[in-house]
Amino acid sequence: MSQSYAAVGDIEDVQQGDGRVQDTLRIEHLSKTFPGQAALIDVDLTVAPGEVHALVGQNGSGKSTLIKILAGYHQPDEGGMAWVDGEELTLGDGQAASAAGIRFVHQDLGLVGSISTVENMSLAVGYMTGPGGRIRWRAERKRAREALDAIGAHGIDVRAAVDTLAPSQRTAVAIACALLNWEDGAKLLVLDEPTATLPGDDVNKLFEIIHRLRARGVSILYVSHHLDEVFELADTVTVLRDARKVTTTSVASLDNSGLIELIVGHHVETLDASDDPTSGKPVLTVRGLSGATVKGIDLNIHEGEIVGLAGITGSGREHVLALIAGQEPRVDGEVLIQGAPVDNYSPRDVIERGGAFVPAERTTRGVVGTMNVRENMSLSTLGQFFRRMWLSRRGEVNATHDWIDRLSVKTSSTESPIGSLSGGNQQKVVFGKALALKPRLLLLDEPTQGIDIGAKEQIHRLVDQASADGVATLVASTDTDELVRLCHRVVVMVDGHVATRFVGADITTEKIEHTQLQSSRRTS
Amino acid sequence: MIKRLGFDRYSALYLWAAFMLYFGITKNDTFISWTTFQLVFQENVFTAILALAFLVPMTTGAFDLSIGAQMSMSLVLTAYFAEHQIMPAGLGAIIGILACGIAGWISGFIVVKLKVNSFIATLGMSQVISAFIIHTSQQSINSPFSKEYMDFGAKPLFNLQRYFYMMIILAVILWFVLEHTPIGRYMFATGGNPEAARLSGVKTDRLVWGSLVVSGLIAGFAGTVYSWKVGNYDSSVGPGYLFPAVAAVFFGASQLKGRANVWGSLIAVYALAFGIWGLHLTFLNSIWIDPLFQGLSLLIAVSIASRPAVVKITKRRAEAKAAAGEPPEEPIGGPSPAPELR
Numbered sequence: 001m002s003q004s005y006a007a008v009g010d011i012e013d014v015q016q017g018d019g020r021v022q023d024t025l026r027i028e029h030l031s032k033t034f035p036g037q038a039a040l041i042d043v044d045l046t047v048a049p050g051e052v053h054a055l056v057g058q059n060g061s062g063k064s065t066l067i068k069i070l071a072g073y074h075q076p077d078e079g080g081m082a083w084v085d086g087e088e089l090t091l092g093d094g095q096a097a098s099a100a101g102i103r104f105v106h107q108d109l110g111l112v113g114s115i116s117t118v119e120n121m122s123l124a125v126g127y128m129t130g131p132g133g134r135i136r137w138r139a140e141r142k143r144a145r146e147a148l149d150a151i152g153a154h155g156i157d158v159r160a161a162v163d164t165l166a167p168s169q170r171t172a173v174a175i176a177c178a179l180l181n182w183e184d185g186a187k188l189l190v191l192d193e194p195t196a197t198l199p200g201d202d203v204n205k206l207f208e209i210i211h212r213l214r215a216r217g218v219s220i221l222y223v224s225h226h227l228d229e230v231f232e233l234a235d236t237v238t239v240l241r242d243a244r245k246v247t248t249t250s251v252a253s254l255d256n257s258g259l260i261e262l263i264v265g266h267h268v269e270t271l272d273a274s275d276d277p278t279s280g281k282p283v284l285t286v287r288g289l290s291g292a293t294v295k296g297i298d299l300n301i302h303e304g305e306i307v308g309l310a311g312i313t314g315s316g317r318e319h320v321l322a323l324i325a326g327q328e329p330r331v332d333g334e335v336l337i338q339g340a341p342v343d344n345y346s347p348r349d350v351i352e353r354g355g356a357f358v359p360a361e362r363t364t365r366g367v368v369g370t371m372n373v374r375e376n377m378s379l380s381t382l383g384q385f386f387r388r389m390w391l392s393r394r395g396e397v398n399a400t401h402d403w404i405d406r407l408s409v410k411t412s413s414t415e416s417p418i419g420s421l422s423g424g425n426q427q428k429v430v431f432g433k434a435l436a437l438k439p440r441l442l443l444l445d446e447p448t449q450g451i452d453i454g455a456k457e458q459i460h461r462l463v464d465q466a467s468a469d470g471v472a473t474l475v476a477s478t479d480t481d482e483l484v485r486l487c488h489r490v491v492v493m494v495d496g497h498v499a500t501r502f503v504g505a506d507i508t509t510e511k512i513e514h515t516q517l518q519s520s521r522r523t524s
Numbered sequence: 525m526i527k528r529l530g531f532d533r534y535s536a537l538y539l540w541a542a543f544m545l546y547f548g549i550t551k552n553d554t555f556i557s558w559t560t561f562q563l564v565f566q567e568n569v570f571t572a573i574l575a576l577a578f579l580v581p582m583t584t585g586a587f588d589l590s591i592g593a594q595m596s597m598s599l600v601l602t603a604y605f606a607e608h609q610i611m612p613a614g615l616g617a618i619i620g621i622l623a624c625g626i627a628g629w630i631s632g633f634i635v636v637k638l639k640v641n642s643f644i645a646t647l648g649m650s651q652v653i654s655a656f657i658i659h660t661s662q663q664s665i666n667s668p669f670s671k672e673y674m675d676f677g678a679k680p681l682f683n684l685q686r687y688f689y690m691m692i693i694l695a696v697i698l699w700f701v702l703e704h705t706p707i708g709r710y711m712f713a714t715g716g717n718p719e720a721a722r723l724s725g726v727k728t729d730r731l732v733w734g735s736l737v738v739s740g741l742i743a744g745f746a747g748t749v750y751s752w753k754v755g756n757y758d759s760s761v762g763p764g765y766l767f768p769a770v771a772a773v774f775f776g777a778s779q780l781k782g783r784a785n786v787w788g789s790l791i792a793v794y795a796l797a798f799g800i801w802g803l804h805l806t807f808l809n810s811i812w813i814d815p816l817f818q819g820l821s822l823l824i825a826v827s828i829a830s831r832p833a834v835v836k837i838t839k840r841r842a843e844a845k846a847a848a849g850e851p852p853e854e855p856i857g858g859p860s861p862a863p864e865l866r
Contacts, residue, residue, distance in 0.1 A: 327723055351725040359723050370716035370783065379713055379724045382706040391704045433724060 022086045024049045024188050024219040025102070030080035030091075032065050039065040040076075043245045045238055047188060052210065052220040054230040054251070056263055057240035058452035063223050066240070067192050071104050072097055084187060101187035105194060107450070109174040113163035117173050118144045120162060124177045147176040152212045153205075167313065168202030175209060179218075189213060190221045193450060195229060202313070207233060225452060227259055228481075241265055263453060282339075283354075283441050283472035284324075289333035291316075291323045295496035296333065301441070301472040306463065308483035309476035310512045311493030318360070320493070321445040321476050325357035326350050327365070337441055351380060356439035358430055360446040360476075366430040367418045374400040374414040376429050381436045403432035408458060424455030431459060435466065442466055444475040448482060460486055480509045492516055536779050536788070540795035547802030554805050562683060566753070568797040569691050570595070570746050574769035575776070575789045576691075576698055577742035581735040582773060582784050583702060584728075585715035586635060586642035588736055589766065591743035593653035594624040596762030598747030600661045603757045606668035613673035617751065621744035627653060628740025632733035642736075650763075657759070664758040669751060677752030687749045694742070699786040711735065712783065768818050772796065775825030796821050 025047040032040040040062045047053045057063050068074045070082075072094025082089040084100040111120050118140050122128075128136045128143070144158040153172035162170055171194055179186050191210075195203050210220055210233060222234060230237055231251060239246040239262045246262050254262075286299040294316040301307050311317030322328040324335050326347040335342045337353035350357060359365040367376050377400045378385065385395045400414045407428040411421055418426060427448070434442065442463070448456040463473055463486055477483050483490050490502045492515040500515045502508075547555040554560070577591045598620035605616030627649060634645040678685045702708035713721040714728045722728045750761060772792040779788030796818065803813045 325723070327719075347723045348725045348727060357723055359720075364717075365719050365723055368713045368716035368720050371713065375709065375713070379709070379721070379726070382709055386706050389705075391706065391709070 022049075023047060023083070024051070024085060025221070026083045027066075028081050030066065030069065030082070031077040032062075032069060032074060032080075033077055038243050040069075041243045043240070045245070045248070047219045047221055048236075049187075049219055050214055050217050051236060052214055052222055052234045054234035054237040055221060055223045055240065056225075056227070056230060056237060056259070058263060058454050061240040061263075061452075062243045063240055064192075067104070067190060067221075067223060070097055070102060070190065071106075101185040102190065103178040103186050103188070104190045105171070105174045105178050105192065107193040109170060111162045111170060111174055111177070114161055116161055117148075117156065117158040117165075117176075120173065121147060121177050121180055125180045143180075144176075147180055148172060151176055151179065151209045153209060166202065168205045171202075171206055172209060175213075179213075186218060188219045188221060190223070192223045193225065194222075195224065195226060203229070225450065226479075227256060227263075227453075230259065231256065239263055260453065283337065284474060285336040285339075286324060287334050287336075289320065289323055289335065290331045291319050291328055292331075293496050294319050294323060297493075297498060299474070299491065299498075301474055303440075303470045303472055304467050305489065306467050306473040306475065306487045308487035308490040308507075309474065309493065310480060310483055310490055310516055311499075312516050313478070315493040315516070316496040317476055317478075317493045318445075321357070321443050321474065322359070324350075324474070325355065325359070325443045325445075327357070327359060350443075351437060354440035355443060356380070356434035356437045356441070357443040358427075358434050358445065358447050360449065362423065362427055362430060362449075367426055369417075369419050372415050372417050373404070373409070373411050373421070373429055376418050377403055377414075377432050377436065380433050399436070403429075403436065407432050407462070422452075424451035427451050428455060428459070431462060435462070440471060442471055442473040442475075444473065444477075446477055447475060448477075448479065456482075480512050483507070483512065484509055533778075533780055533782065536775060536791045536795045540791065540798060543795065543799045543802055547798075547805065551802065551805045555802055558683065560801060564794070564797050564801050565688055566685055568793055569688055569749055569753070570765050571768045571772065571797070572691050572790055572793045573694065573746040573749060574743060574765050575772040575793050576695060576786065577739040577746065578769050578773045579776075579784055579786065579789050580698065580711075580739045580742065581642070581732070583708070583711040583715050584732045584735045585718065586732050586736060588628070588631065588646045588739045588743075589643065589770075590627065590631060590646040590650035590653060591739055591746075591769065592763035592766030593650040593657070594627055594740050594743035594762075595746040595750065595765065596657050596757070596759075597627065597653050598624050598744035599750050599757050599761060600657050600665070600747075602748065602751050603665040603668050604660055606670075606673075607665050613669050613751070614676070617673075617748045620747055621741055624740040624744030624747070625737050626740070628737040628743075629733070631740070632736040635736065636729045636733045642732075646736075654763075657762075661757060661759065664756065666756045669755055674752055674755060677749065685753070687752055690749070694745070695786050695790055702786060707731075715784075767815075767822075768793070768796070771818050771822035771825070774822055778825055792825070 023046045025045070027043065027045040030040055030043045030045070031038070043062065043066065045055075045066070055063055055066070065074060069076050069080075069091055072092055075092035080091055082091050084102065087100065089100050089102075090096040112123065118137070121144050122135075122140060128139050130136045141158055148154070148156055148158070151172065153169070153176065156165065156169050156172065162173060165173065175189070175191075178189060194206055210222075214220060222230075224230060234251050236248060237251050237254070237259070238248040239259070241263065242265075246265075282300050282302050284299065284301040286297060289297040289299075293314065297316075297320060299307070309317055309320055319328060323330050326342075326345050326349065329345040337350065337355050340353050342353055342355075343349040347357060363369070368379065371379075374396055378396050381399075382391070382396075385392045385399070387395070397414050403409070404411060404414065409421070409428045409432070410425050418429065421429070431447070444463070447463075448459055451459075460482070463475070467473055473486075475483070475486060484507055487507060488503070490507050490512055491498050492500045492502070492512055494516065502511060544556075574591050574595060577594075578588060581588045598617070601620035601623055602613060602616040605611050605619065606613045610616070611619075631642070631646050631649045634640045634649070635642045677687045677690070680686075681689065702711065710721065710726045710728075711731050713724070713726055714731050718728050746765070747762075751757075773784060773789045775792035775796070776788030776790070777784040779785070779791060781788065799821075800814055800817050803817065804810065807813060
């Protein structure tokens with residue numbers, strides 16, 4: 001250890017001697033080894049003042065580990081060092097990181113949904129109290145409003161429960177919370193997947209906040225799966241692959257396919273040309289479907305057809321699949337699968353008619369966290385393993401192995417707890433559960449939300465393959481590129497109605513996104 | 525070391541063995557005897573049956589706190605019918621059991637249809653049943669049963685009475701259903717994540733509702749066994765057995781499989797029962813031992829069960845040694861024995 005301390009002094013001397021601008025964050029030789037698994041190997045990273053630095057890589061590439069070491073959740077292996085503005089930072093110590101001026105907004109935002117913005121901020125930095133321990137609510141509210149104003153997020157009701165806010169507003173509140181007491185010296189804001197749960201339109205609001213922060217001299221370390229965001233936002237990008245740093249380069253020197261190649265490590269065909277739909281029998285018929293924000297939707301999907309559902313959040317896009325699949329009760333309208341009407345609010349009936357549903361929000365609706373991979377995978381098709389009055393363990397294990405191979409699920413065994421898998425692999429298990437039903441209709445709600453590009457491409461290929469086998473697919477997604485990649489037909493929703501349909505060559509990102517925003521009453 | 529010897533998953537068995545060893549040495553004249561075995565196994569059959577009653581809805585994430593009251597309702601009805609010679613005791617017992625099933629059905633209706641937390645619903649139901657019992661029984665009913673009726677359940681077989689074997693048969697049936705049929709798996713899935721289970725095609729509402737009916741029927745059967753064993757009713761029967769049964773299921777959930785299960789619950793019932801018996805032999809005239817021992821064992825058992833989660837947190841904080849395996853992208857909840865309240 002004493003040797004490395006000496007080395008530190010040297011580096012600092014050199015830096016100061018050169019008169020170079022000091023890096024906001026400088027990490028050297030950072031490694032992290034878990035038993036049997038190197039999560040980070042000798043990674044260097046520097047973030048310049050006022051820079052937006054993107055950190056990209058597939059799931060398991062080490063992004064999360066790096067952020068968690070910075071935040072103090074993990075202790076790095078010996079030899080890793082870090083400096084903030086030239087001051088050495090004790091790694092693996094959350095308080096030291098905070099004192100040094102590093103602030104974090106994690107993917108789940110870390111807010112308490114049932115209480116207000118004001119109270120969330122007080123949780124972060126403590127209540128302001130008057131005589132007798134009375135909470136000075138007025139001063140608290142003022143502080144909350146000022147904190148939000150400082151990042152340019154206006155018009156948020158600071159007294160409303162955080163759950164009732166729009167997703168972009170929640171993100172703004174989380175950022176404002178992280179930057180409270182800014183004057184104390186917030187130097188680097190780490191945003192971990194901030195857009196994973198943001199609808200497309202709200203992303204721009206987040207970008208405005210980030211631009212404003214950068215203008216005020218805060219550096220940003222931005223972790224994301226969305227490469228378009230990297231190009232729009234970042235100055236510099238660091239790519240991690242298989243626990244190592246591949247490169248750090250300026251974003252201007254890259255194009256989309258170049259960046260994907262760096263991430264994946266080999267050439268990937270993006271945006272496969274989708275085949276024409278096979279004309280066949282109608283599999284899904286929806287008439288006058290209505291729910292809370294959905295106002296009378298008609299749809300027809302034929303054998304082998306992949307239909308996409310686009311629309312900003314609030315357009316009703318996010319409820320259509322839930323209403324069809326029985327996750328939410330329909331107010332009006334009917335749903336027919338293969339000509340047979342489906343009971344309202346009955347996922348069971350959807351399955352019995354030949355449908356299979358992959359719900360949005362994997363952890364709350366997709367997987368049973370207390371069960372293992374096998375039990376999750378076979379949950380919908382358990383009946384077929386019940387032979388001679390006994391649940392055949394061997395049959396179940398074999399079938400699960402088949403699916404693990406077919407979907408390339410990374411898991412040590414069929415008996416691993418589902419929570420020990422990465423998000424992308426958990427989603428593959430949810431897919432396997434749906435495909436095991438041998439469905440005639442696939443209902444996919446945000447099927448690749450928050451998963452890495454490799455897993456995403458695999459899931460897209462599975463959908464292609466199902467389509468080739470004659471399965472009809474309805475997919476709702478905030479990721480317009482995904483719809484362009486997959487669909488034969490895209491339906492764009494605005495204000496609860498179907499605004500436009502695009503077919504074949506007309507399906508382009510620009511057209512879809514342009515149509516999505518064509519609403520006069522858009523408020524969020 | 526702890527893992528290899530299975531101190532975590534077999535702690536109740538080790539505890540049991542430790543009790544046998546310790547009391548076998550200190551009280552070798554009285555503890556290691558056929559009488560002890562006979563007594564402990566038979567005295568705790570109610571606790572064992574009630575534990576099974578509590579276990580069934582717990583797999584679906586619902587708590588049934590009315591099982592103690594249901595047990596005494598079944599007993600009171602059977603005794604009342606026999607005392608007033610309304611019908612044969614056997615038929616009375618069946619009606620008593622069915623009445624508990626109906627009470628469970630009502631609890632299920634309140635939980636599933638009215639969306640009331642099962643904890644609250646069954647606690648309320650428990651009080652309503654108690655009122656009914658007090659109204660019907662006027663505190664106690666003395667030995668109203670015929671000899672044939674008593675013999676049917678309490679005739680000895682290999683030195684243990686018949687109802688002990690009935691309990692074992694019941695346990696085997698429940699074990700089979702829970703572990704080796706789709707219904708059991710669906711129940712655990714419902715307890716784990718009701719929405720994910722429902723979207724996977726599991727009829728979660730029916731399972732929760734049905735499990736409360738079944739727990740009522742089993743609790744009613746515990747009342748029948750009491751009538752065979754003791755032959756009369758007094759107002760202290762029933763609710764007093766709730767706590768040890770609940771404690772055993774929670775303790776049992778930390779055993780064998782890491783989730784609520786039949787054999788873990790029964791092992792827990794009897795490990796604790798032998799401990800209590802040994803203590804009774806050591807400290808004569810000490811009724812306070814029962815609640816103390818049961819309370820402590822529940823607290824310790826649940827602490828042990830949440831240990832994996834605690835260890836994880838402590839490890840993360842201290843990071844003395846790296847956690848096992850690859851770090852998951854999302855935090856894993858530790859295997860908690862208590863499903864969320866419904």
